[in-house]
Amino acid sequence: MSATIQTDFNLYFNPAKLGEIYDNRPTVSESYIAEDSIRYGQAVVAGTNVDRQVLTPSVTGEKFMGISIAIWQIEQQLNSYPTTSSGLYAAQMVLPVLRRGAIWVKVNVDVEANDPVYMVYANADPLLIGNFRNDAGTLEADLVPTALFRKAAKAGELSVVEINLP
Secondary structure (H helix, E strand, O other): OOOOOOOOOOOOOOOOOOOOOOOOOEEEEEEEEEEEOOOOOOEEEEEOOOOOOEEOOOOOOOEEEEEEEOOHHHHHHHHHOOOOOOOOEOOEEEEEEEEEEEEEEEEEEEEEEEEEEEEEEOOOOOHHHOOOEEEOOOOEEEEEEEEEEEEOOOOEEEEEEEEOOO
């Protein structure tokens, strides 16, 4: 009887999906109610009820609450559901929001490791709002003072943001 033996190994994990937690470091997340539709891996700000709701950023100066975490992959695999998702929390759904840790996000511009992180609140393309960049752009993004990019990425690709909110 012959056995199959694994003969090759990857040194690094394959890049993850938008909104997935990056690694196994301790994380802190909180549950909120989506006040509007919120994509996985997007910046969220305080909603009408600051203690319970979050929504998509829309103006400068809003209170950054964290980054929405994608959870569908695990739940669907455990329950034998299809492994596809809309990548979206609908309004009134409960969602987990990362407050401390590292997470995969989409960037609107090229970024480098250790660049500052800005959340996008205004853009001609509504699908780019809630993403991240490394500068304020043309007055379209606010600084997230407790965050850094941890991986370089080109515009439109995934990068890792590490945040440390109180």
